[in-house]
Amino acid sequence: MKSKIIFSILFIGLILVFANSCKKDEDKDVALPALSTTEVADITETTATSGGKVTFDGGAAVTARGVCWSTEQNPTIDDEKTIDGKGEGEFSSSLSDLTSDTKYYVRAYATNSVGTAYGNELSFTTEKKLGLSVLITIKITNITPSTAVSGGNIIDDENNVVTARGVCWSTKQNPTIEDSKTTDGKGKGEFSSSLSELNPETKYYVRAYATNSVGTAYGNEISFTTEKGFALPVLSTTKVTYITDVTALSGGNITEDGNQAITARGVCWSTKQNPTIEDSKTTDGKGIGEFSSNLTNLTPETEYFVRAYAINSVGTAYGEEISFTTEKKVELPFLNSFAVTYITHYSAIGGGNIISAGGAEVTERGVCWSETNDMPTIEDNKAVDGKGTGGFTKAKMTDLKPNTSYSVRAFATNIGGTAYGELLYFTTAPTTLTDDRDDQVYKTVTIGNQVWMAENLKYFPETRLYYAIDETKPRYYVYGAESNVLQTLKAKENYKVYGVLYNWEAAMTEDVLQDVCPVGWHIPADYEWEEMVQFLGGTEVAGGKLKEMGTTHWKNPNTGATDERGFAALPGGYDDWAHGASSINSMGTWWSSTENTDGSRIIRFINNGGTSVQSSNSKSNSHSVRCVRNTHSDY
Numbered sequence: 001m002k003s004k005i006i007f008s009i010l011f012i013g014l015i016l017v018f019a020n021s022c023k024k025d026e027d028k029d030v031a032l033p034a035l036s037t038t039e040v041a042d043i044t045e046t047t048a049t050s051g052g053k054v055t056f057d058g059g060a061a062v063t064a065r066g067v068c069w070s071t072e073q074n075p076t077i078d079d080e081k082t083i084d085g086k087g088e089g090e091f092s093s094s095l096s097d098l099t100s101d102t103k104y105y106v107r108a109y110a111t112n113s114v115g116t117a118y119g120n121e122l123s124f125t126t127e128k129k130l131g132l133s134v135l136i137t138i139k140i141t142n143i144t145p146s147t148a149v150s151g152g153n154i155i156d157d158e159n160n161v162v163t164a165r166g167v168c169w170s171t172k173q174n175p176t177i178e179d180s181k182t183t184d185g186k187g188k189g190e191f192s193s194s195l196s197e198l199n200p201e202t203k204y205y206v207r208a209y210a211t212n213s214v215g216t217a218y219g220n221e222i223s224f225t226t227e228k229g230f231a232l233p234v235l236s237t238t239k240v241t242y243i244t245d246v247t248a249l250s251g252g253n254i255t256e257d258g259n260q261a262i263t264a265r266g267v268c269w270s271t272k273q274n275p276t277i278e279d280s281k282t283t284d285g286k287g288i289g290e291f292s293s294n295l296t297n298l299t300p301e302t303e304y305f306v307r308a309y310a311i312n313s314v315g316t317a318y319g320e321e322i323s324f325t326t327e328k329k330v331e332l333p334f335l336n337s338f339a340v341t342y343i344t345h346y347s348a349i350g351g352g353n354i355i356s357a358g359g360a361e362v363t364e365r366g367v368c369w370s371e372t373n374d375m376p377t378i379e380d381n382k383a384v385d386g387k388g389t390g391g392f393t394k395a396k397m398t399d400l401k402p403n404t405s406y407s408v409r410a411f412a413t414n415i416g417g418t419a420y421g422e423l424l425y426f427t428t429a430p431t432t433l434t435d436d437r438d439d440q441v442y443k444t445v446t447i448g449n450q451v452w453m454a455e456n457l458k459y460f461p462e463t464r465l466y467y468a469i470d471e472t473k474p475r476y477y478v479y480g481a482e483s484n485v486l487q488t489l490k491a492k493e494n495y496k497v498y499g500v501l502y503n504w505e506a507a508m509t510e511d512v513l514q515d516v517c518p519v520g521w522h523i524p525a526d527y528e529w530e531e532m533v534q535f536l537g538g539t540e541v542a543g544g545k546l547k548e549m550g551t552t553h554w555k556n557p558n559t560g561a562t563d564e565r566g567f568a569a570l571p572g573g574y575d576d577w578a579h580g581a582s583s584i585n586s587m588g589t590w591w592s593s594t595e596n597t598d599g600s601r602i603i604r605f606i607n608n609g610g611t612s613v614q615s616s617n618s619k620s621n622s623h624s625v626r627c628v629r630n631t632h633s634d635y
Contacts, residue, residue: 031058033110037067037119038092045100045127051084051092052108052119060112062086067093068118069106077109077116100129131158133188133210137167137219145200145229145259152208152219154188160212162186167193168218169206177209177216200229231258233310237267237319238292244360244415245300245330251284251292252308252319260312262286267293268318269306277309277316300329331358333412337367337421338393341631342449345402345429349449350383351393352410352421360414363387366395368420369408376407378418403430429629435459435518444629445566448535450528451629454568456499456590459516461506474506477575477622479584497553498572498584504601504619507591515593517627524628526594526602526614533612536564543569544610547588555585560610569606575622589623 034056042049050067068081082093098104104126108119134156142149150167166182168175182193188210198204204226208219234256242249250267266282268275282293298304304326308319338351350367366384370376385395400406406428410421429451433442443454460476479498481491507516507523515523524532536542544560546569551558554571563569573584583589592602592614600616603623607613617623 030060030114032114032117033058033062033112035108035110035117035119037106037108037122040106040122040124043124043126045129046096046098048095048098048124048126049092050095050106051090053090054088054110057088058112058114060114062088062110062112064111065091065109067095067106067108069095069104071102071104073105074121075105075107098126100126102126128159130160130214132214132217133157133162133212135208135210135217135219137206137208137222140206140222140224143224143227145227146196146198148195148198148224148226149192150195150206151190151192153190154210157188157212160214162188162210162212164211165191165209167195167206167208169195169204171202171204173205174221175205175207198226200226202226228259230260230314232314232317233258233262233312235308235310235317235319237306237308237322240306240322240324243324243327245327246296246298247415248295248298248324248326249292250295250306251290253290254288254310257288258312258314260314262288262310262312264311265291265309267295267306267308269295269304271302271304273305274321275305275307298326300326302326328359330360330414330416332416332419333358333362333414335410335412335419335421337410337424339632340408340424340426343426343428344446344449344451345431346398346400346446348397348400348426348428349393350395350397350408350410351385351391353391354389354412357389358414358416360416362389362412362414364413365392365411367397367408367410369397369406371404371406374407375423376409378411382411400428402428404428433518447532447565447567450532452567453627454566456570456572457516457625457627458495458499460500475503475577475622476506477501479573479581498570499624501572501575501622502625503577503622507625508593516625520630521627522630523591523593523625526592528628529592529604539612543606543612546612547606547610553585555608558608572624577620590626591623
């Protein structure tokens with residue numbers, strides 16, 4: 001009980017003390033605080049910085065201070081506000097949760113026991129709201145094994161400057177700038193990007209990107225696959241052959257093109273090892289496979305190094321290196337020209353003898369000729385007859401003109417060039433032959449390599465027939481003549497058609513080239529008859545191919561007659577000195593200059609059936625003569 005009384009007395013005392021103190025404060029002069037508002041700074045779309053300065057507390061402690069703000073003027077602490085400490089002095093305030101692109105009014109405030117005072121009012125506008133850019137990814141083009149081209153188009157930057165843009169890619173979907181990327185400028189709009197260091201035959205995903213202060217935005221995703229990988233070609237060098245003093249032959253074989261077209265190939269060489277295309281080289285086409293290369297302008301007796309090369313878009317590849325040494329210096333061949341033989345209307349045979357090859361292989365030999373150039377070369381016309389040294393006699397000149405003069409030389413070619421033999425001339429056979437002894441004109445024809453009269457010889461040494469009982473005397477006879485002179489019409493017609501029948505003494509002399517034929521022509525030897533017969537297909541068919549067609553002169557049926565070459569063989573019969581003439585219109589007989597072993601002479605005859613036959617006959621009998629042109633140009 002006593003303790004309760006004591007507590008009551010103490011409580012009453014405290015009340016009296018508090019009441020006395022309040023009375024003293026009421027006696028003081030207290031006012032509102034004085035302050036100013038700090039300029040607004042660091043304005044963003046949702047925040048800003050301001051504050052104030054309390055310069056006088058009004059005589060009472062400032063118990064709260066800060067800033068207040070509103071979209072309406074004269075904001076108070078009943079609007080949005082900050083609380084930034086107590087007391088006098090400067091303070092800083094952070095405005096938050098603002099609305100972008102909005103005008104605000106702000107005032108500093110300070111509160112004491114009297115109330116709340118406000119600083120001067122300031123206004124500011126928040127920034128526009130910033131967002132990620134809007135963009136698309138551009139289609140992939142120019143795809144190679146290791147590169148591609150893409151890009152993007154930034155359609156809207158959302159009021160925020162694009163500080164970086166490009167494309168990013170990965171072998172996984174949804175690539176980001178943490179993967180491989182390009183950096184292709186700033187700002188919005190279209191841009192192009194080059195993707196590099198890709199792997200061949202690999203699928204990639206790519207997106208355009210654009211970075212601003214908000215972050216990084218991405219375009220749509222596109223996928224593509226790189227091409228097969230490109231590489232240098234793979235090739236080998238061909239062994240060096242045909243080595244001369246100034247040339248050689250090599251080449252290469254390209255087995256792989258590196259998945260790129262071979263745009264150039266050949267060989268390169270140098271007197272130093274590891275030659276490249278910067279040294280001497282050939283260019284021998286394109287593509288894979290084998291090729292041959294001619295190395296030229298080399299120096300005699302010099303060691304060279306050679307490599308095949310091949311170029312594609314990746315670069316130049318080389319085959320293995322091969323070395324070789326050139327030969328001693330090569331001279332031109334030395335040779336002679338042979339006389340032209342077998343001169344026909346349209347062809348002739350030339351030849352020559354290569355005495356020296358000049359230190360290198362003779363790769364081509366033959367004759368060259370010209371109608372207009374007095375010193376023909378192989379650039380005019382040429383006929384080739386093999387290679388190597390020694391004689392050659394089968395260079396056939398063709399497509400010549402009848403009765404035309406030509407100049408001709410033998411030639412021989414080695415790696416050093418082409419040399420020529422001495423100059424010769426020849427004239428092709430005319431289509432007609434004029435006998436200067438009596439001005440008789442005869443048709444001529446080419447059969448194989450021979451030129452023949454296409455009519456029987458009509459030459460008379462005298463104007464009368466000569467009947468000689470002695471077989472050793474010359475005898476000239478026209479079928480049907482009844483006396484020593486050509487008086488009857490029949491004899492004249494037979495002479496015109498069938499010509500003269502000659503016994504051996506009339507036809508031949510001791511010199512075969514001085515027989516009854518005109519100069520430059522001769523009675524054919526049996527081998528010349530045989531050459532013609534074999535050219536026409538042999539004994540069984542040659543007669544028909546030689547006979548004049550029809551039954552004007554040959555008796556019906558004139559079997560097998562085609563006159564294939566225009567020889568126009570006629571059935572002039574023959575004259576037996578003991579029994580008289582016979583077989584006209586059914587058989588033709590002609591002298592050969594060849595003698596049998598028994599002393600008789602060979603004749604050739606064709607009967608109505610068309611057979612060409614060889615036979616023996618007495619020198620005293622008389623037969624027709626067909627002359628053949630001498631084969632050599634100097635006859």
